[in-house]
Amino acid sequence: MTDDPDTDTDALVERVRDGDLRLHELDDHADADAAATARRRLVESDADVDLETVGAYGFPAERADANIENMIGAAQVPMGVAGPVTIHGGAVDGERYLPMATTEGALLASVNRGCSVVDAAGGATARVTKSGMTRAPVFRVADVAEAEALVEWVRGNEGRLREAAEATTSHGELTAVTPYVVGDSVFLRFRYDTKDAMGMNMATIATRAAAETVERATTASLVALSGNLCTDKKPAAINAVEGRGRSVTADVLIPREVVEERLHTTPEAIAEVNTRKNHVGSAKAGSLGFNAHVANVVAAMFLATGQDAAQVVEGSNAITTAESRDGGLYVSVSLASLEVGTVGGGTKLPTQGEGLDVLGVAGGGDPPGANADALAECIAVGALAGELSLLAALGSRHLSSAHESLGR
Ligand SMILES: CC(C)(COP(=O)([O-])OP(=O)([O-])OC[C@H]1O[C@@H](n2cnc3c(N)ncnc32)[C@H](O)[C@@H]1OP(=O)([O-])[O-])[C@@H](O)C(=O)NCCC(=O)NCCSC(=O)C[C@@](C)(O)CC(=O)[O-]
Numbered sequence: 001m002t003d004d005p006d007t008d009t010d011a012l013v014e015r016v017r018d019g020d021l022r023l024h025e026l027d028d029h030a031d032a033d034a035a036a037t038a039r040r041r042l043v044e045s046d047a048d049v050d051l052e053t054v055g056a057y058g059f060p061a062e063r064a065d066a067n068i069e070n071m072i073g074a075a076q077v078p079m080g081v082a083g084p085v086t087i088h089g090g091a092v093d094g095e096r097y098l099p100m101a102t103t104e105g106a107l108l109a110s111v112n113r114g115c116s117v118v119d120a121a122g123g124a125t126a127r128v129t130k131s132g133m134t135r136a137p138v139f140r141v142a143d144v145a146e147a148e149a150l151v152e153w154v155r156g157n158e159g160r161l162r163e164a165a166e167a168t169t170s171h172g173e174l175t176a177v178t179p180y181v182v183g184d185s186v187f188l189r190f191r192y193d194t195k196d197a198m199g200m201n202m203a204t205i206a207t208r209a210a211a212e213t214v215e216r217a218t219t220a221s222l223v224a225l226s227g228n229l230c231t232d233k234k235p236a237a238i239n240a241v242e243g244r245g246r247s248v249t250a251d252v253l254i255p256r257e258v259v260e261e262r263l264h265t266t267p268e269a270i271a272e273v274n275t276r277k278n279h280v281g282s283a284k285a286g287s288l289g290f291n292a293h294v295a296n297v298v299a300a301m302f303l304a305t306g307q308d309a310a311q312v313v314e315g316s317n318a319i320t321t322a323e324s325r326d327g328g329l330y331v332s333v334s335l336a337s338l339e340v341g342t343v344g345g346g347t348k349l350p351t352q353g354e355g356l357d358v359l360g361v362a363g364g365g366d367p368p369g370a371n372a373d374a375l376a377e378c379i380a381v382g383a384l385a386g387e388l389s390l391l392a393a394l395g396s397r398h399l400s401s402a403h404e405s406l407g408r
């Protein structure tokens with residue numbers, strides 16, 4: 001290699017063209033930024049495109065080593081804030097700006113309006129009511145009699161499984177193993193307290209150790225470490241019922257005059273929209289989400305804070321309630337399976353770390369788990385604000401005009 005970075009990159013590009021190197025082998029021959037530049041140049045010339053903006057990322061590429069392969073740059077999503085909003089949580093207390101990254105015009109304005117309404121009502125209450133990341137391997141057994149024997153063995157040996165699983169992590173704790181039998185397939189749904197980590201790598205590594213213990217002690221044979229009963233990154237009723245990650249709820253009681261002045265409608269109209277749309281409409285559609293657009297806030301705050309974007313699927317598992325109470329409006333939102341972490345995964349990236357800093361929840365909490373609980377509560381309050389504002393816009397027939405003026 002020479003000292004001239006352009007020559008270096010040109011030489012790397014040529015070696016890939018000559019078949020001497022594969023795209024993903026570039027990192028073995030150059031630093032992460034030079035490897036990304038070489039790959040970008042190859043794609044630019046092969047696809048006849050200009051990737052100047054993709055290449056204008058604002059952090060050293062090596063910071064993303066554990067997050068991406070074949071890196072060519074970064075997809076930049078605009079980030080804004082809603083709030084500040086006052087949160088009376090179990091793990092967070094006080095005013096917070098909510099960082100959100102999105103391309104949907106009107107979304108931030110909507111959540112911002114919801115936050116201002118929540119604040120005018122004295123803030124929202126939020127609590128994490130259940131916590132646990134799951135991984136459910138599937139085992140093959142000979143028949144139903146062997147399936148029952150495996151279930152019995154698991155019930156009598158949870159201690160051994162816990163010992164094997166917890167030997168792989170200094171933070172994770174195995175809290176439950178729930179067996180499910182389908183003919184000659186046995187699923188063991190392992191649940192872990194993963195503290196401040198979202199925990200999918202941690203739970204997967206720990207479960208592999210536990211599965212090896214099962215195989216050594218029984219006739220069962222592991223077919224797949226993930227048997228889809230976990231359930232990760234797919235819509236699934238088990239997550240809505242049993243929870244996965246954090247189950248978190250937020251609510252607020254808003255005086256009538258605030259609803260009328262700031263939301264241009266009434267508590268009764270919002271409650272009716274919520275019942276007919278979020279409950280009756282969702283039931284008729286066979287939906288798992290009995291809400292309006294919780295996914296919008298979950299996705300935008302996931303992108304801003306380095307969460308796994310594919311888990312927005314589970315994050316949208318939420319029920320919104322609204323009723324006219326004491327002359328005002330009571331609104332709640334309950335997210336059954338919000339999978340969040342403040343350490344590990346994408347949280348280590350510089351922009352995403354700054355997003356967590358805005359909320360004051362970056363890194364490990366004291367006690368461990370407290371920061372991830374706080375993040376879950378912030379997202380729940382953002383979701384509450386979003387539900388409130390959209391339900392009001394529907395009640396006052398402002399949805400399409402809002403998107404006409406802000407989103408096009
Ligand atoms: C757009 C508004 C907020 C206007 O609402 P408005 O009440 O006419 O606006 P306003 O100008 O009177 O301002 C009220 C407050 O809104 C906020 N606000 C207002 N404008 C801005 C702005 N530019 N930037 C930041 N914040 C803004 C701000 O808090 C402001 O208070 P202020 O600070 O001025 O005292 C309202 O009509 C609204 O919320 N509409 C709903 C839009 C929405 O929720 N879209 C979400 C996406 S829809 C979707 O993706 C899912 C869907 C719909 O398909 C799901 C389903 O099936 O239901």
Ligand SMILES: NC(=O)C1=CN([C@@H]2O[C@H](COP(=O)(O)OP(=O)(O)OC[C@H]3O[C@@H](n4cnc5c(N)ncnc54)[C@H](OP(=O)(O)O)[C@@H]3O)[C@@H](O)[C@H]2O)C=CC1
Pocket residue numbers: 168169170171172194195196197198199200201202203204232308341343344345346363364365368369
């Ligand atoms: N493997 C899979 O099947 C899947 C992986 N993923 C990916 O997994 C990643 C997330 O996995 P995750 O396990 O959260 O992250 P990491 O794999 O980045 O691991 C995080 C580690 O941080 C350590 N740690 C330090 N401080 C704390 C603390 N306060 N609380 C908890 N842990 C702490 C733990 O180490 P120790 O355990 O040694 O204590 C923990 O295992 C994401 O990148 C996601 O995209 C997503 C879906 C599936």
